[in-house]
Each structure stands twice: as C-alpha cells, then as structure tokens.
Amino acid sequence: MISRHPDRFRVVGLAANRSVEELAALVAEHTPDIAVLANAEVPVARSDLPPADWEFGHDAVVALAEHPDVDVVVNAVVGAAGLASTIAALRSGKRLALANKESLVAGGPLVTAAAEEGGGELVPIDSEHSAILQCLQGCDSAAVARIVLTASGGPFRTLSLHELATVTPGQALEHPTWNMGAKITIDSATLANKALEVIEAYFLYGLPYDKIHAVVHPQSIVHSFVEFVDGSVLAQMGFPTMELPILFALTYPERLADTELRTFDPVKASPLTFDEIDVERFRLFALGVEAGRAGGTMPAVFNAANETAVTLFMEGRIGFLEMGEVVETAMSRHSISAIQEVADVLEADREARDVVRKVTAAEHPTSPT
Numbered sequence: 310m311i312s313r314h315p316d317r318f319r320v321v322g323l324a325a326n327r328s329v330e331e332l333a334a335l336v337a338e339h340t341p342d343i344a345v346l347a348n349a350e351v352p353v354a355r356s357d358l359p360p361a362d363w364e365f366g367h368d369a370v371v372a373l374a375e376h377p378d379v380d381v382v383v384n385a386v387v388g389a390a391g392l393a394s395t396i397a398a399l400r401s402g403k404r405l406a407l408a409n410k411e412s413l414v415a416g417g418p419l420v421t422a423a424a425e426e427g428g429g430e431l432v433p434i435d436s437e438h439s440a441i442l443q444c445l446q447g448c449d450s451a452a453v454a455r456i457v458l459t460a461s462g463g464p465f466r467t468l469s470l471h472e473l474a475t476v477t478p479g480q481a482l483e484h485p486t487w488n489m490g491a492k493i494t495i496d497s498a499t500l501a502n503k504a505l506e507v508i509e510a511y512f513l514y515g516l517p518y519d520k521i522h523a524v525v526h527p528q529s530i531v532h533s534f535v536e537f538v539d540g541s542v543l544a545q546m547g548f549p550t551m552e553l554p555i556l557f558a559l560t561y562p563e564r565l566a567d568t569e570l571r572t573f574d575p576v577k578a579s580p581l582t583f584d585e586i587d588v589e590r591f592r593l594f595a596l597g598v599e600a601g602r603a604g605g606t607m608p609a610v611f612n613a614a615n616e617t618a619v620t621l622f623m624e625g626r627i628g629f630l631e632m633g634e635v636v637e638t639a640m641s642r643h644s645i646s647a648i649q650e651v652a653d654v655l656e657a658d659r660e661a662r663d664v665v666r667k668v669t670a671a672e673h674p675t676s677p678t
C-alpha cells in the first residue's frame with residue numbers, strides 16, 4: 310500500500326524482532342535509511358543484508374520510534390514488548406499509528422501521559438477503533454451515548470463449551486474473516502481480543518466502561534457503531550481489510566484516494582447479523598473487561614497472563630478453555646496498585662507470566678514450561 314503512494318510516503322525505518330529474511334526483503338523493497346532487528350542474538354550474515362543503516366537490539370527499536378526524521382510511527386509489534394516504542398513515539402511528539410493495542414492496555418496511564426507530555430498524537434489502526442474515530446469526525450464527543458465494538462466471533466462462535474474443550478491450535482488459527490498474525494488470531498478465537506479492544510477504547514476515547522459495548526458480527530462488515538444521545542447511530546462499514554484503517558491512520562483526518570482498495574457492494578455484503586457475546590463460553594472476554602474496570606495494574610496482568618496462555622496453548626501445553634482458567638488465577642492472585650512508572654507495568658507483567666507458568670507446571674507436571 311505504501312508503495313502505491315510514492316509522492317506521499319517515504320519509509321525512514323523498518324523493524325522486526327527476529328525474522329531477518331523477511332525484514333531484508335522489505336528493506337530491499339522500500340529502501341529505508343534504517344533497519345532494526347530487535348533480537349540481537351539472531352545469527353545474521355551481514356554481507357547478505359541490503360543497504361541500510363542496520364541496528365540490533367531493543368534500544369535500537371525505541372531509538373527508531375523517536376528518530377527526528379520520522380513523522381509517523383506505525384507500531385505493529387505484538388504484545389507488551391511494544392510499550393517502550395509507544396511511549397517513545399508519543400513523548401517525542403510523533404503521530405503514533407497504533408496497531409499494538411497491548412501497549413495501551415498494559416500501560417494506558419503512561420501512554421496518555423506521554424502523549425500529553427510530548428505532544429504526540431495517538432491514532433488507532435485497529436479497524437474497530439478506526440471506525441469509531443471515523444464516526445466521530447465532526448461530532449461533539451459529549452453527544453456520544455455509547456460505542457459498540459463488533460467482533461467476528463472467531464472460528465468457534467457456534468461451538469458448545471464441551472466442544473471448545475478439545476479444539477486445537479491449528480483450528481484456532483483458521484480465522485473466518487481476517488488474515489492476521491498468530492497471537493491476535495488466537496485472541497480472536499477466545500474473544501480476549503475484544504476485551505483488549507474495550508480497554509483500548511477506554512483509553513483512546515475517554516469513555517466510561519458502561520458506555521463501551523461489544524457485539525458479535527460474523528461478517529466483519531460493520532467495523533463498529535457510535536450511538537449518540539439523540540438515538541442516532543453511525544456505523545463505518547467495508548469489506549474486511551487492514552489496508553483501509555492503516556491508510557486512514559497515516560493520512561487522518563484527510564482521506565487519500567486509493568483505487569486498489571475494494572469498492573463496497575451492499576448486496577455482496579448482505580446479510581448482516583448481530584449477536585450477544587456469550588461470556589460463559591468466552592470467559593476471557595469477561596475477564597478482560599473486569600480487568601479494565603478494576604484499573605491500575607490489573608489490565609497489565611490480564612494482558613501478560615493472556616500472552617503467556619496463548620503461547621502455552623500454541624505449544625500444546627494447555628487446552629483452549631484452560632487459557633481462561635490460568636488468566637483468572639493470575640488475576641485473582643494480584644493485588645492492584647496504581648501505575649506510576651514503566652517499572653510498575655513490568656513488575657505486574659512479570660508476576661502474571663510467572664503465575665501462569667507455575668500454575669501450568671503444577672497442573673501438567675510432565676509438560677516442561
């Protein structure tokens with residue numbers, strides 16, 4: 310998409326964690342000045358790398374996020390590992406186009422403080438939050454009665470609790486409407502993703518949790534709704550593609566013409582259906598919203614416990630429903646405190662990961678964690 314608009318965008322830097330070959334291919338395509346591999350342990354044949362100023366290590370990722378030549382930082386790191394870059398970008402006054410919702414969930418108060426301190430601007434990439442931003446254009450935010458996030462419901466939307474107990478990582482990775490990375494695909498299957506998005510909306514739009522709702526919408530055509538105090542409802546719609554919310558986050562509030570994006574056809578999009586989220590079958594949704602409402606360090610605990618549970622599920626060490634159980638245990642063992650600095654988030658994060666691994670090791674003694 311970026312390469313379709315050479316007059317508009319120039320890529321200053323690109324970063325990945327350990328996928329050096331994929332990063333090198335993107336560097337060859339987009340010719341950025343800087344390329345960063347966060348994991349400095351990965352063996353790299355320097356002579357094979359395309360020209361760029363190659364940097365290694367987590368600090369280099371953060372330095373890229375605050376680089377003076379950069380206007381817009383797209384943070385699409387997966388997990389709480391993206392927090393330092395989120396804070397750095399906002400503190401140095403950049404526009405932060407944020408896909409990495411986990412950083413806002415884990416460190417919300419620090420992220421909003423960094424934006425206030427440095428004058429940075431937070432623009433969401435998540436399609437639901439982009440939809441809300443688009444519906445709010447030209448509207449007085451005091452006139453918002455509530456927002457309704459839509460959830461595809463994932464591949465297991467219609468399964469019973471009994472059936473959910475035996476689903477495999479392979480089945481969970483088959484998302485019906487979106488093509489995404491592994492962690493968010495599992496989060497979509499458990500609906501933990503929707504809980505993360507409720508917390509994300511709380512920090513982005515400053516609405517109380519009572520005004521943030523979510524419904525299942527299997528077709529993923531309506532990306533979210535905003536209901537106003539006069540009862541009027543606006544929705545943003547489109548066929549599911551991340552290109553549109555990414556482009557909007559880069560150009561907001563302007564709209565850039567892009568003829569490659571699929572045009573909308575209401576007949577092909579029909580029918581549109583909506584359902585309540587079943588919190589008994591999708592326990593992680595309820596736990597995540599509970600963590601958001603509890604506030605302080607609890608969202609960081611939910612996020613870290615969930616990240617660890619997803620890893621353990623993908624490694625075949627715990628079952629699908631056990632993800633909810635271990636996250637619940639981590640939350641029940643946590644004493645909430647206020648978040649004042651990054652160390653508070655890191656400590657809550659470390660504690661939650663530790664609880665999940667220990668509980669799993671105790672429940673499955675033959676399975677190494």
Ligand SMILES: NC(=O)c1ccc[n+]([C@@H]2O[C@H](COP(=O)([O-])OP(=O)(O)OC[C@H]3O[C@@H](n4cnc5c(N)ncnc54)[C@H](OP(=O)(O)O)[C@@H]3O)[C@@H](O)[C@H]2O)c1
Pocket residue numbers: 324325326327328329347367370385386387388390391408409410411434435436487488489490491492493551
């Ligand atoms: N995919 C979507 O459609 C979508 C939609 C909305 C929101 N999001 C959000 O976007 C984020 C990324 O999701 P994804 O689906 O794109 O995941 P993904 O395909 O797994 O990509 C994650 C990327 O983050 C990189 N990374 C991981 N740790 C890093 C670190 N410490 N420093 C620098 N880079 C690091 C990974 O590099 P390596 O490949 O080298 O490990 C990879 O390039 C998540 O927060 C997700 O919730 C995604």
